[in-house]
Amino acid sequence: ADLAACDGAEQRNGQLTKPPGALGRLEELAIWYAGWRGSARPTLEAPQIVIFAGNHGVCAQGVSAFPSEVTVQMVANFEHGGAAINQLAKAFGASMTVHALELDRPTEDFTKAPAMSERDCVTALQTGWDAVDPSADLLVTGEMGIGNTTSGAALGAALFGGAGEDWVGRGTGVDDAGLANKARVVDEGLALHASRDPLEILRCMGGRELAAMAGAIAAARAHRIPVILDGFICTAAASVLEKTQSGALDHCVAGHLSAEGAHGKMLEGLGKEPLLSLGLRLGEGSGAAAAIGVLKAAVACHSGMATFAEAGVSDG
Amino acid sequence: ADLAACDGAEQRNGQLTKPPGALGRLEELAIWYAGWRGSARPTLEAPQIVIFAGNHGVCAQGVSAFPSEVTVQMVANFEHGGAAINQLAKAFGASMTVHALELDRPTEDFTKAPAMSERDCVTALQTGWDAVDPSADLLVTGEMGIGNTTSGAALGAALFGGAGEDWVGRGTGVDDAGLANKARVVDEGLALHASRDPLEILRCMGGRELAAMAGAIAAARAHRIPVILDGFICTAAASVLEKTQSGALDHCVAGHLSAEGAHGKMLEGLGKEPLLSLGLRLGEGSGAAAAIGVLKAAVACHSGMATFAEAGVSDG
Numbered sequence: 001a002d003l004a005a006c007d008g009a010e011q012r013n014g015q016l017t018k019p020p021g022a023l024g025r026l027e028e029l030a031i032w033y034a035g036w037r038g039s040a041r042p043t044l045e046a047p048q049i050v051i052f053a054g055n056h057g058v059c060a061q062g063v064s065a066f067p068s069e070v071t072v073q074m075v076a077n078f079e080h081g082g083a084a085i086n087q088l089a090k091a092f093g094a095s096m097t098v099h100a101l102e103l104d105r106p107t108e109d110f111t112k113a114p115a116m117s118e119r120d121c122v123t124a125l126q127t128g129w130d131a132v133d134p135s136a137d138l139l140v141t142g143e144m145g146i147g148n149t150t151s152g153a154a155l156g157a158a159l160f161g162g163a164g165e166d167w168v169g170r171g172t173g174v175d176d177a178g179l180a181n182k183a184r185v186v187d188e189g190l191a192l193h194a195s196r197d198p199l200e201i202l203r204c205m206g207g208r209e210l211a212a213m214a215g216a217i218a219a220a221r222a223h224r225i226p227v228i229l230d231g232f233i234c235t236a237a238a239s240v241l242e243k244t245q246s247g248a249l250d251h252c253v254a255g256h257l258s259a260e261g262a263h264g265k266m267l268e269g270l271g272k273e274p275l276l277s278l279g280l281r282l283g284e285g286s287g288a289a290a291a292i293g294v295l296k297a298a299v300a301c302h303s304g305m306a307t308f309a310e311a312g313v314s315d316g
Numbered sequence: 317a318d319l320a321a322c323d324g325a326e327q328r329n330g331q332l333t334k335p336p337g338a339l340g341r342l343e344e345l346a347i348w349y350a351g352w353r354g355s356a357r358p359t360l361e362a363p364q365i366v367i368f369a370g371n372h373g374v375c376a377q378g379v380s381a382f383p384s385e386v387t388v389q390m391v392a393n394f395e396h397g398g399a400a401i402n403q404l405a406k407a408f409g410a411s412m413t414v415h416a417l418e419l420d421r422p423t424e425d426f427t428k429a430p431a432m433s434e435r436d437c438v439t440a441l442q443t444g445w446d447a448v449d450p451s452a453d454l455l456v457t458g459e460m461g462i463g464n465t466t467s468g469a470a471l472g473a474a475l476f477g478g479a480g481e482d483w484v485g486r487g488t489g490v491d492d493a494g495l496a497n498k499a500r501v502v503d504e505g506l507a508l509h510a511s512r513d514p515l516e517i518l519r520c521m522g523g524r525e526l527a528a529m530a531g532a533i534a535a536a537r538a539h540r541i542p543v544i545l546d547g548f549i550c551t552a553a554a555s556v557l558e559k560t561q562s563g564a565l566d567h568c569v570a571g572h573l574s575a576e577g578a579h580g581k582m583l584e585g586l587g588k589e590p591l592l593s594l595g596l597r598l599g600e601g602s603g604a605a606a607a608i609g610v611l612k613a614a615v616a617c618h619s620g621m622a623t624f625a626e627a628g629v630s631d632g
Contacts, residue, residue: 017393018400019381019488023602024575024595065335066630073629077333082622084334091616092609172335259340276592278610279340286339286617293408293609294594300407301602306398313389314382 001035001250002224008040015307023301025275026294029253030302033295036226036251037137044299047094047292048136048225049285050216051078051085052128054208055106056147057115061185063150065173068106074144075100084282085142088289092296094140099131101208110154111188114204116211121199124208128215132223138295139220139227140255141234142285143209146172149260152236154186154205156262159198159236159243160269163187169232169261169281198243206237213237221251228295230288231258231281235266242270253295256280256287317351317566318540324356331623339617341591342610345569346618349611352542352567353453360615363410363608364452364541365601366532367394367401368444370524371422372463373431377501379466381489384422390460391416400598401458404605408612410456415447417524426470427504430520432527437515440524444531448539454611455536455543456571457550458601459525462488465576468552470502470521472578475514475552475559476585479503485548485577487597514559522553529553537567544611546604547574547597551582558586569611572596572603 009031014020021027034042053075059068077083078098089096101124107115116124132139145151149171156167164186168179193204202211214237220227229235229252241248254272257264259281267274275294280287308315325347330336337343350358369391375384393399394414405412417440423431432440448455461467465487472483480502484495509520518527530553536543545551545568557564570588573580575597583590591607624631 016400017390017398018598022488022596022598023400024597026594026596026606070630073627074333077622077627077629080622080627082333082627084332084339084617084621087616087620088613090620091612172338275594276610278342278591280338280342281340282334282338290342290610290613293613294592294606296407297404297606297609300403301400304403304406305400306393306396311389311393311396311398313393314386 002038005038005040006031006035009034012040013302016305017308017311017313026298026301029295029298033226033299036224038224041303042299043303044137044296046136047092047138048133049085049089049094049096049140049142049289050131051098051142051144051285052101052209052212053103053144054101055103056145056151056207057106057109058111058150058185059147060109061111063182063185064147064171066146068146071144071146072103083284084286085284085289088286092289092292094292097131099127099212101127101212107207110205111185111192114193115206116203118203121203121211124211125215128212129219132216132219134223136225139225140285140288141213141216142230143213143233143283145207145209148207148209148233150182150185151205151207151210152233153182153262154189155201155236155239156266157186157190158196158201158205159239167262198240202240210237214240217241217252227252228255228288228291230255230285231283232260232263233283235263239266239270255291258287318354321354321356322347322351325350328356329618332621333624333627333629342614342617345611345614349542349615352540354540357619358615359619360453360612362452363408363454364449365401365405365410365412365456365458365605366447367414367458367460367601368417368525368528369419369460370417371419372461372467372523373422373425374427374466374501375463376425377427379498379501380463380487382462384462387460387462388419399600400602401600401605404602408605408608410608413447415443415528417443417528423523426521427501427508430509431522432519434519437519437527440527441531444528445535448532448535450539452541455541456601456604457529457532458546459529459549459599461523461525464523464525464549466498466501467521467523467526468549469498469578470505471517471552471555472582473502473506474512474517474521475555476582483578514556518556526553530556533557533568543568544571544604544607546571546601547599548576548579549599551579555582555586571607574603
């Protein structure tokens, strides 16, 4: 972050026509955003949403309530403007692109083999990196991939410690037996793939859309574009970066707390407090997109308000 | 609420391209909004913010960190577009009007006399009622009034029970001695004004801007306009309606949890769960305005998404 911009933003914040601290977390958000944008009085006008879709070999283990065909069907829904994320993009003035990542060639079943070859993983990371528009001033990464909460749980366990049962959740809606099955699948993955190198964990138990999200979030850092993290899968993908280099997610804020059980624990592991907690568990970047309004509110107040001197208001 | 519209909205919600319940509270919000708007597929395009300002005789008791002159100065700031609420109105496409309520004639010091005469109280209620645009599709009521957290605390204690110390907070920033002083002032008010009739409590210990907010929220009900409640003062004013008639706030949702200490207890008393919890304590309707984005997100998803049949997506 740009320390001069942070200082300038902090100074400006202290002069705005409100009691000190009265805008709560909006003040802190605006200063954080100012630092990454390199301006003490930034604007937020070009948010970008990138959605990555991938299919998962681990679906052969019966981990999802929905069939794998739904991934490609939902990509068509994104392209035709019918999904939740399309409505949220429109509501908050965000551009949106959708990247279907070799849906007819799912990852390998990670209970049997690494999910991706090195080449596949690097290709997905690169696709994610390239998907980011350098002129965007905010990034949301979303995903669609039937079976990917199981990948997310495997990443959580491998990156933060614990077993399958500590990290699996109901995803799109599995029952108790389905939940136990997901835990078994994660435990088998953890046993088969012993490396605890974060990128190797991503390759062995992640998926193309997770790798692409990690690539996009890293690209945003290079372009000084702040990121709003979405829920469980997005946070799992982002955690690969943080575990590779501490501080790698300083340009990211947690958009929401997902209803997917272990998301709160993962955010705690990253030291991130979510902006919203509304029980969403859809993916698609929907929770992060819903939080765009909060960040817009923060930046609008910070950059638009009059100072005590400008407004002729007594400052107490 | 319109039960046919609620039913229609609920049915539509079940057909949208997402796992059941995956949009969490956004689903419940959209159905609630649909019911009040009388349409199973409503739009949210004309939010209105009304700000009421009043001065408080109880400032003579030293209850605020800011001088009373700040009320009129902030009204000018609202009129010139420099306050936080102006930026939020712009960010969320809301219209905004400001109503200065006889600022040169403060209410009486409620430790010595009723804050308002019956005539003053009715005039303020009527001003609030008349301020609501019947063609709005969402209402936010905000306030400005140096000293009014003390009025809010007095209303909280009188309406929900308890003593001054249970309901006072730091407002714009009083210290420990200031907090104890506010509790004393509230206790003196409670002792002097024995009636526990909600409207009489409003008249004796409220203020013009609180009465106006109550009038506006009642008018919104008559016009079937959903309301996002703001923080401590707004919720105190709204509570007068709920205590007058149970269910009177069914058309209202709590926009945020204020950092003003007793707001959470007041929302619990009303059975309302806040949409946001970001530590705001500014007033002006700012917390409610920040939550407009959440409601917009909910309505956009509900009314804009494709159904499983429309999108050709398998529904699990």
